[in-house]
Amino acid sequence: MKAHFLGIAELTDVPGVAVVVDVMRAYTVAAWAFARGAERVVLAESLDDALALKARHPDWVTLKDGSPAPGFDLVNSPALLRDTDLSGRTVVQKTTAGTVGALAVKDAPLVLCASFVVAEATAGLLRARAPREVTFVVTGGSGRAEEDLSCAEYIAGRAGGDASDAGPYLRRAASSRSAAELTQGVREGSSPEDVALCLELDRFPFAMAAAVEDSLMVLRQVTATDPHSA
Numbered sequence: 001m002k003a004h005f006l007g008i009a010e011l012t013d014v015p016g017v018a019v020v021v022d023v024m025r026a027y028t029v030a031a032w033a034f035a036r037g038a039e040r041v042v043l044a045e046s047l048d049d050a051l052a053l054k055a056r057h058p059d060w061v062t063l064k065d066g067s068p069a070p071g072f073d074l075v076n077s078p079a080l081l082r083d084t085d086l087s088g089r090t091v092v093q094k095t096t097a098g099t100v101g102a103l104a105v106k107d108a109p110l111v112l113c114a115s116f117v118v119a120e121a122t123a124g125l126l127r128a129r130a131p132r133e134v135t136f137v138v139t140g141g142s143g144r145a146e147e148d149l150s151c152a153e154y155i156a157g158r159a160g161g162d163a164s165d166a167g168p169y170l171r172r173a174a175s176s177r178s179a180a181e182l183t184q185g186v187r188e189g190s191s192p193e194d195v196a197l198c199l200e201l202d203r204f205p206f207a208m209a210a211a212v213e214d215s216l217m218v219l220r221q222v223t224a225t226d227p228h229s230a
């Protein structure tokens with residue numbers, strides 16, 4: 001499996017298989033939403049689109065990064081979301097980097113969205129599919145965010161069968177600029193517990209796959225043991 005690591009702006013062709021990585025925090029938050037019972041996560045193109053979806057579907061749960069805002073029910077924080085019961089709910093998520101990355105590859109036949117909490121499940125799905133090439137979309141820092149790059153490299157290694165020690169990858173992510181900003185409380189809509197939650201390796205047994213459904217980019221949880229689920 002040949003792995004390419006690209007920032008969002010570096011995407012030129014439609015990849016056959018894309019793994020969109022956002023450790024801090026979009027795809028840690030989405031994984032927690034599924035763990036709390038969400039049925040699906042709609043990745044919104046814009047804040048206005050998210051609000052329009054909420055207006056049409058008042059029972060949908062809207063989530064944005066940054067500070068809380070009228071019309072949005074949740075912020076992009078795993079710690080602030082993890083006690084919320086989302087059983088059967090549709091979550092609409094809009095963030096600065098993660099959701100943008102998935103929408104940039106929405107025409108790809110297989111789009112997985114990943115972070116450390118779903119790393120092994122994501123790698124397992126790639127091993128089962130055994131594609132010749134995978135494009136990892138490194139969503140943060142114009143493709144240079146250390147937390148996303150280290151997670152992408154770790155998943156690529158595991159997908160290729162490496163028995164990699166996760167420690168160095170997690171330490172790289174822990175010393176990233178994003179981790180520092182979250183720890184210092186620079187980012188609004190965050191909790192001091194967010195970094196630790198974003199660095200919980202394999203916290204969840206499922207992977208997450210996104211696909212266009214009725215013109216919306218919809219993220220769902222999938223397992224490697226179900227070959228028809230992604």
Ligand SMILES: O=C(O)[C@H](CS(=O)(=O)O)OP(=O)(O)O
Nearest residue numbers: 024025026065095096097098
């Ligand atoms: O909510 C986050 O941590 C970030 C905000 S920003 O990109 O650092 O401004 O969003 P995400 O899309 O989850 O990286």
Ligand SMILES: [Mg+2]
Nearest residue numbers: 022024025140
């Ligand atoms: Mg990020």
